[in-house]
Amino acid sequence: MNRRRPRPLSRTMDASGRRPSPGNPPDIGSHYGEVMEKLNAAQGKWAVMIHLLTAAAVWPSWRSVLWVVGTTAFLVPLNIWITGAMMRRRGPVVSEVFRTSANVSTSIILFHMTGWPLPGWLWLPFIALAYGSTRRLTAIMLTVFWGVMTAVALHDGVALIYPLTFGGLAYLCRVFTEARVGIMHDMFARSEAQRCELDTAHESLQAAVEARQSVELELRQAQKLEAIGRLASGVAHEINTPLQYLATSIPLVGEGVHDLLRLIAQWRSRLTAPAAHIDPALLGELEESARACGLEDLETMLVESLEMAQDGVGRVSTIVRSMKELAHPERLEKAPIDLNRAIHAMLTVAQHEYRYVADVTTALGDLPPVECHAGEITQVLLNLVVNAAHAVADVVESSGARGSIIVSTRAERGEVVISVADTGGGIPDAIRDKVFEPFFTTKAVGRGTGYGLAMARATVDQHGGSLSFASCPGRGTTFFVRLPIASATTLALQAAA
């Protein structure tokens, strides 16, 4: 009998069949979890059926079936009505709704089953104990529970029960209304919206980080250029001092050598003259010494070496002067400069970029002095020439042939046009629109001056000019820098005068 009619509380409390002893209170938490797991494993409608059968098993007699069917017949319409009332109120003000309910005791149980302050099932043992743990009360409570579930199932459909069973017992014990579902939906929508907001925020943050990185890179490049400029200026000054005494000494040595050689020749001719009565032995000794130090070759060697030294000093001077012109500290205001001269200086400095891949020709027309920041414009031109050299290098790399770069200038209608043409691979149509974008590059890392075409264009724009290009893929590219001869300020001053 005991086996067939086990104590309902222990059945409720301990699904494993272990009876909790009075001195050893049941582990409600873990039991709750076990029951929840079992319920979760069952489909929604089967969960209702299981509970119905459980209720029958708790009170196993034909009367229990009657009791179950009877209370169901009463509770289902009641719950439908309650649910409807809640829906009408559009809010889960459950306690108020239950106060209006005719069946107060059911309402109280339902109220507790809504999960406040504990999930409904956790209240069951306490209620059962309070009622003296009668089987009947347990059956009532179970019936109430599956009654609610049936009401929910009838009202909201099995589709809602399904997620409920997965949501756990706390969900199961609650009365669900459209309002509650609505709240859940709202919560979900809110979290979705928050997720979208987060995504947007993340994207904008990422964009901001990238923008910052770009700016930092730009700044670093600018600082690097400035530092290089200052360094170049200092190095130029340091090199100029030894260059000064080299440039002074070498011609002196040259003159001295020339004089000495002339003197030796003179002495020799006098000594070997038939009229000179020199001891032949002494003459032979002198001739032997002259041969030993290679006097015949010495003359050619000295003259040629001095020429080379002179040429070397000249070239170093030119490079250092160009470097200084290129790197001299920026003046704040624009000044009229000879662009052709600046181009020569720039080409001297850029030599190592193009020397092995291209021949540079210049076609420099007569230009009036152009008002500009000399350093900035020279940087732009240097950048264009280096780009041209790279473009040519990419084409001739394997063949060993040489390309050509033509730098030309001309004045036309109040502006000067400087063009840098190369015989490189040209700019593919696909990237035509991108070449002036900041940090767009087709070059490998570390190649180029780091002074992008974007900055070149910005510089030219700041001068009131324009930077454009014409390209024929496979044949080459020509960049055009157009600069107004007089700056806007000067023109305004002239107009005012």
Added chain:
Amino acid sequence: MTTILLVDDDPFVLKALVHGLRRSRPGWSCSVAANGAAALEELTKADFDVVVSDMRMPRMDGAGLLTRVRDAYPRAVRIVLSGQAEGAQMDCARSVADAILSKPTPVSVLVTCIDGALARRA
């Protein structure tokens, strides 16, 4: 006899210039000083027709020296021979010097420059 005072903190520059000038113009007499202060001391000992000075030097720089030379010995020709081409010092030097030459300058150019300045002064 034309007397020239060469001022530079690099002894090799001085030596090379002395040799160069002596060869180009054997009639000229060259003295040297390693900085502005030393140069002023030389100027108190003897009269100089020409002062050729570097810009960056310890103790007294070229601009300071040439300014004092202009004030104390207005007849002396003042020439700057410097590796520097820009800066506030150079702007100052430009206002007090008869000529500015940038290193490296061949001796022949220096001689021509001195000749021209002396001719103008005479």
